[in-house]
Amino acid sequence: MTRTTPETDPIVVVGAALLDGGRLLAARRSAPAELAGRWELPGGKVEAGERPADALVRELREELGIDAEPVGRVPGEWPLRTPYVLQVWTARLRPGSPAPRPLQDHDDLRWLTPAELWDVPWLDQDVPAVREIEETFPAGAGDGAASRAAGPGDGRE
Numbered sequence: 001m002t003r004t005t006p007e008t009d010p011i012v013v014v015g016a017a018l019l020d021g022g023r024l025l026a027a028r029r030s031a032p033a034e035l036a037g038r039w040e041l042p043g044g045k046v047e048a049g050e051r052p053a054d055a056l057v058r059e060l061r062e063e064l065g066i067d068a069e070p071v072g073r074v075p076g077e078w079p080l081r082t083p084y085v086l087q088v089w090t091a092r093l094r095p096g097s098p099a100p101r102p103l104q105d106h107d108d109l110r111w112l113t114p115a116e117l118w119d120v121p122w123l124d125q126d127v128p129a130v131r132e133i134e135e136t137f138p139a140g141a142g143d144g145a146a147s148r149a150a151g152p153g154d155g156r157e
């Protein structure tokens with residue numbers, strides 16, 4: 001008899017492509033040990049019954065102390081370690097938001113211009129997502145180009 005692995009529903013991790021003045025925020029993980037020192041999109045796990053866009057706002061407040069607004073979903077979904085999958089949303093700072101600070105999970109932050117996008121060692125599993133962000137974040141563009149990747153309403157479902 002063939003034994004099958006029990007199926008587990010994927011748990012979504014939302015990552016933010018936080019854009020400001022044409023730059024993307026990258027965050028260096030401080031934990032756990034196997035991820036520490038590598039760079040990621042700030043964010044975290046969507047809780048049961050929570051909408052991804054709401055989770056994004058909550059995680060960005062907890063981790064970076066900012067007041068962020070989701071703008072649109074970056075097309076695609078990328079596998080992390082089972083059962084997690086990464087979804088990415090573009091986001092921007094709301095007027096009056098504090099500047100991001102590494103309060104939790106991170107020990108450094110960098111605002112990357114399009115030309116600097118690959119200057120940091122991203123987590124391996126984030127590379128395809130960052131490539132997708134790059135598609136909507138061409139050299140020389142302001143944050144408007146990335147924000148137009150998906151309609152404004154897409155951030156709310």
Ligand SMILES: Nc1nc2c([nH]c(=O)n2[C@H]2C[C@H](O)[C@@H](COP(=O)(O)OP(=O)(O)OP(=O)(O)O)O2)c(=O)[nH]1
Pocket residue numbers: 013014015035040041042043044045046080081084086105123125126
């Ligand atoms: N936030 C985030 N997590 C990522 C990325 N890439 C990646 O593999 N991960 C992994 C790291 C963690 O195992 C998991 C998300 O965990 P987390 O620690 O950021 O989320 P959380 O705040 O909700 O976690 P928790 O400590 O409350 O359990 O996904 C990424 O780009 N952003």
